[in-house]
Amino acid sequence: MREFEELVEVMARLRRECPWDRKQTHRSIRPYLIEEAYEVAEAIEEEDDRALKEELGDLLLQVVFHAKIAEEREAFGIREVLRDLVDKLVRRHPHVFGDADVQDAGEVLERWEQIKRGEGRSSVLDGVPKGLPALLRAWRVQEKASRVGFDWERAERVLEKLREEWGELEAAVATWGQKRIEEELGDLLFSVVNLSRLLGVDPEWALQNAVEKFVARFRAVEEALARRGRTPQEATLEEMDRIWEEIKVGTDGCPPP
DSSP states (O other), X not given: OHHHHHHHHHHHHHHHHOHHHHTOOHHHHHHHHHXXXXXXXXXXXXXXXXXXXXXXXXXXXXXXXXXXXXXXXXXXXXXXXXXXXXXXXXXXXXXXXXXXXXXXXXXHHHHHHHHHHHTTOOSTTTTOOTTSOHHHHHHHHHHHHHTTTOSOSOHHHHHHHHHHHHHHHHHHHHHTOHHHHHHHHHHHHHHHHHHHHHHTOOHHHHXXXXXXXXXXXXXXXHHHHHHTTOOTTTSOHHHHHHHHHHHHHHHTTSOOO
16 A cells, blocks of 8 residues: 555654654653554544544554664564564454354454464463553453353342452451552452443443543532632632532532532
C-alpha cells in the first residue's frame, strides 16, 4: 500500500532531519505508545469515528517509530514486524487458512490457546504483560483461566465471594496489620474484577466513569461554595457533604431540595 510506504519514508526522514525525533529511543517514546493506545480506546468508547481514525493513525505512527529505531540498531525493521505478524495470524487460524474445522467463536479461542502452548508457552496465563494496568491485567488473567474451564459458574457466587473478602478485610483493618490489609484489599479488588467480567462490564471504564462523576460533582461543590464566597478550605466537611448530597439528588434526576 503506497500510503503505508509513504509513512515509512516520512519516519525515516524525521529520524534523519528532526532533532527531536532523532534523539528518541524505545524507552523515551514508550509513554506515547501507551497514551495513544488509551486514546484509541477512548474514541471507541465514545463511538467517535473521526477521533478513532485520527487516533489509530497516531498509534500506527508509534509502531513505525519503534520499528525504525530497531532497524537502526540492526535488530529488525517494519517488514520483519509485518512478516512475523502475517505468519502468526495464518498459523493461529488453521480453520481459515488450513483444513481445521471449528463450530463457534468459543472453539476458536480454545484452539488459539492450544496453538500458543505449542509455540512454547508453558502456561495458559503466559502472554499477559505485567505492565498492564492492574484492573486490565486481572481481567485478562481471569479471562485466560476461564477459557480452560477455571471460572465461576454464576455471578451470584462471586457476590458471595465478595462478601467473604469484605469480612476478611474488616478483620485485617481491626488488627491494623498493614501487610494483611494490603493483601485482603487486593483480594477484594480481584473479586470485583471477576464480578465485572461475569456481568459483562469493563471494570476499567466503570471506574473511569465513577472518577469522572466524582470530579463533576466535586467541581459543582466548589462552584456552590464560590457562590457563597467560600472555598473548600474554608468550608466544613458537614457543609460540603450537605452540598454534595443536594448535587447528587439533582444529577440523579430529581430536583435538589
